[in-house]
Amino acid sequence: MRLNLTVNGKLYETDEVWEGESLLHTLRERLGLPGSKNACEQGECGSCTVYLDDVPVCSCMVAAGQAEGCSVRTVEGLADGERLDTVQQSFLDAGAVQCGFCTPGLLVQAHDLIERNPEPTDAEIRESLAGNLCRCTGYEKIMDAVRLAAQRKAVS
Amino acid sequence: MDFIRAASLDDALAIKAQRPDITPIAGGTDLMVGINFDHTRPSGLLDLTSVPELAEWSESSGVIRLGAGVPYARIISELGEHLPGLAMAARTVASPQIRNRGTVGGNLATASPSGDAHPALLACGAEVELASVRGTRRMPVAEFFTSVKRNAAEPDELVTAVHLARATGPQQFAKVGTRNAMVISVCAFSVALHPERAEVGTGFGSAAPTPRRAADAEEFLSGELTSRGMWDDPRPLPDTVITRFGELVAAAAAPIDDVRGTASYRRHALGVLARRTAGWTWDEYLTGRQTCA
Ligand SMILES: Cc1cc2nc3c(=O)[nH]c(=O)nc-3n(C[C@H](O)[C@H](O)[C@H](O)COP(=O)(O)OP(=O)(O)OC[C@H]3O[C@@H](n4cnc5c(N)ncnc54)[C@H](O)[C@@H]3O)c2cc1C
Numbered sequence: 001m002r003l004n005l006t007v008n009g010k011l012y013e014t015d016e017v018w019e020g021e022s023l024l025h026t027l028r029e030r031l032g033l034p035g036s037k038n039a040c041e042q043g044e045c046g047s048c049t050v051y052l053d054d055v056p057v058c059s060c061m062v063a064a065g066q067a068e069g070c071s072v073r074t075v076e077g078l079a080d081g082e083r084l085d086t087v088q089q090s091f092l093d094a095g096a097v098q099c100g101f102c103t104p105g106l107l108v109q110a111h112d113l114i115e116r117n118p119e120p121t122d123a124e125i126r127e128s129l130a131g132n133l134c135r136c137t138g139y140e141k142i143m144d145a146v147r148l149a150a151q152r153k154a155v156s
Numbered sequence: 157m158d159f160i161r162a163a164s165l166d167d168a169l170a171i172k173a174q175r176p177d178i179t180p181i182a183g184g185t186d187l188m189v190g191i192n193f194d195h196t197r198p199s200g201l202l203d204l205t206s207v208p209e210l211a212e213w214s215e216s217s218g219v220i221r222l223g224a225g226v227p228y229a230r231i232i233s234e235l236g237e238h239l240p241g242l243a244m245a246a247r248t249v250a251s252p253q254i255r256n257r258g259t260v261g262g263n264l265a266t267a268s269p270s271g272d273a274h275p276a277l278l279a280c281g282a283e284v285e286l287a288s289v290r291g292t293r294r295m296p297v298a299e300f301f302t303s304v305k306r307n308a309a310e311p312d313e314l315v316t317a318v319h320l321a322r323a324t325g326p327q328q329f330a331k332v333g334t335r336n337a338m339v340i341s342v343c344a345f346s347v348a349l350h351p352e353r354a355e356v357g358t359g360f361g362s363a364a365p366t367p368r369r370a371a372d373a374e375e376f377l378s379g380e381l382t383s384r385g386m387w388d389d390p391r392p393l394p395d396t397v398i399t400r401f402g403e404l405v406a407a408a409a410a411p412i413d414d415v416r417g418t419a420s421y422r423r424h425a426l427g428v429l430a431r432r433t434a435g436w437t438w439d440e441y442l443t444g445r446q447t448c449a
Pocket residue numbers: 042043044061179180181182183184185186187188189204224225248249250251254257258259260261262263264265266270271272273313314315316338339340341
């Protein structure tokens with residue numbers, strides 16, 4: 001089938017999308033946007049988190065056809081050209097990235113958290129990131145990164 | 157496989173009537189797992205996220221009509237006061253990303269014994285609204301679950317809404333699992349006090365082939381509260397009453413051993429959840445009353 005959707009502000013028109021494929025598959029395999037990671041394919045790990053019409057979702061759980069006419073923002077769409085988003089810079093500065101596989105999903109989810117809740121408590125950060133699995137860091141550096149990003153956004 | 161986006165409810169019902177084999181998709185959080193892993197290969201998908209009527213809720217004369225396609229995240233943010241039990245259950249589902257997509261309609265249609273909305277819907281005495289081109293009907297949620305992962309919808313029907321009274325008393329939901337998120341419940345329990353009719357509602361999950369009410373426990377607790385005059389003059393609940401309530405809830409269960417827990421653990425844990433949640437609701441009823449007086 002044919003699919004029209006806007007990703008990171010750019011309109012894409014794609015043909016031959018399989019009716020049962022996930023939005024994640026479309027993004028990675030058809031639109032050349034491999035930032036969103038394919039890890040569990042069952043909504044458990046959060047590595048494929050993207051904004052779908054401004055709401056963070058696991059793109060592996062969205063059928064591509066459901067995104068027809070929608071606006072998607074992936075991790076590739078967080079930075080402003082060469083300038084990283086505050087959340088991305090904070091993950092780097094806090095050392096919250098090890099193998100990096102979970103990072104794109106965490107960045108989108110943390111970005112949304114701080115947009116909605118500029119001063120999250122630790123409990124709120126943990127609850128918000130409960131669906132993003134990281135097997136390297138033990139999460140402490142990720143907590144640091146989100147706190148840092150919230151502080152930086154508050155003063156900027 | 158084909159993919160059809162329904163533009164309206166009428167459109168969706170017409171398609172379902174013509175193609176009873178077509179698989180509706182709402183949040184996709186149950187269905188896409190099966191498709192991604194090639195466990196299910198539907199003949200076609202009927203997208204319901206494009207149907208505006210399913211994504212709304214409304215209130216009339218104290219009854220909430222909750223559209224089948226309202227995601228959990230909105231139940232939590234918009235209906236926490238109206239439907240506290242369901243909102244609490246919604247908050248325990250999966251993760252924020254899944255709650256942004258997953259719906260009560262999908263939970264009902266999947267009809268898993270472990271679906272977290274079910275105990276709360278049972279405790280509130282909810283009715284399921286089903287629609288087809290032949291018309292609309294409603295049934296008590298307890299009758300909707302027919303056996304393991306089976307429900308009473310006909311092949312041409314869609315779940316369009318649930319109807320449930322706005323809370324008139326405290327409600328609780330609790331579940332047992334290995335962590336606070338992303339957990340299919342080992343067992344789950346919900347209780348609701350309905351002071352205006354001097355009744356107690358219950359529902360439990362993951363402890364029988366279908367989600368169920370614990371009718372004997374409901375009758376026992378409401379009977380005790382009524383005979384002791386405690387609806388109008390609330391006093392602390394005697395331990396013996398709470399203990400018996402827990403025993404009756406555990407006795408209503410018919411659990412099995414599986415990877416998540418043994419039958420005897422489930423029965424035990426369900427009794428514990430029943431005692432705790434009954435205590436919490438009654439404390440809230442007591443303190444609510446005291447602050448009013
Ligand atoms: C990682 C993860 C964690 C989860 N954790 C939990 C949990 O903690 N608790 C829990 O209860 N569930 C959990 N689930 C399961 C799932 O999220 C819920 O069952 C959810 O309510 C399904 O809703 P949906 O809209 O996504 O359904 P979909 O996947 O879109 O549909 C599910 C089924 O219902 C049918 N359907 C959907 N809407 C309708 C309708 N209106 N009329 C008729 N048929 C319909 C579909 O055809 C399909 O068969 C989890 C899922 C994932 C992926």
